[in-house]
Amino acid sequence: MATQQLVAACELLGLDALSPFDELIDSSTPPQSIYEANMEHLRRADGVIANLAPFRGAEPDTGTVFEVGVANAFGLPVVGYGVRGTYAQRLEAHQPLERVKGILRDVDDQVVEDFGLPLNLMLASSVQLAETAEQALQLLTQIWRDGDLAD
Template identity: 55%
Template sequence: MTTTRPRVYLAGPDVFRPDAVQHMKALAHACEALGMRALIPSDDGAAAAGLEGPALARAIYNVNMGLLSEAQGVIANLVPFRGAEPDSGTVFEVGVAIALGLPVVAYGVDQTSYAAGIPAHRDAAKVLRDAAGMAVEDFGLPLNLMLSCAVTFAGSAEEALRALAGVLLAPSNADTG
């Protein structure tokens, strides 16, 4: 019987950090310490190969979708990014992971109510509305209900990795490749 270390895709806007390489190496090291292997989003040399614009974007998409398809689990940094919502690319990756049946543990999320973080007011019908008049979900969840109901939340990337290790390295999962 051969066992391999579970592969964990590291989703999030962390790839845009000024210290992205060092940060992702630290997360990969934390994966290794827990008996898992990190799958780090990348362009797989597409930029160095001279690709630009839409061709570069497509190459990055293809590489990362390939990595995601090899994963047994995902940790996702759903911190607000460039606004009140998580990075749309990360949200897409979470959706793909959920569709593939992969466990997803998210971090970077304030555990207070999503509605509390949106400037909003109650209308005459007591519906919470934002400045544009759009209804704001008020379920007491930390994010939009589709994300909140699909993922497990952890306080940090390291806690997310430990939680995912608990799922992926459980005895019933230990013999999967």
């Protein structure tokens, strides 16, 4: 879902969207100014929805993951969306995995988390998940309404 559509969805729910500046960025935009603007948005936010769909591989965008961590550190509720299957299943779609003595390993013989979770355990344990951006917004408003900031 495009940023403008998410902003409109927020407005329908009576929310003020603080969206990243992704569409306004070009090669002349100083990276530090983008970082500072996004950090300011997080300081002003009451909650975060995060697109955690795979981005250029099997994992979510690292910038989004960073922002999820910051939001958690700030005590904000976070709802992710766009995740299908388990972490191990997505990784296996990108490279062969092998079970060695009961432990799942990648082509570099590194251990692959195999907890049946949709994301790396740190993300999966720190966010609630919805299927779509619209559902994430609805879940976030329900979290606020119910006063339930924990999973």
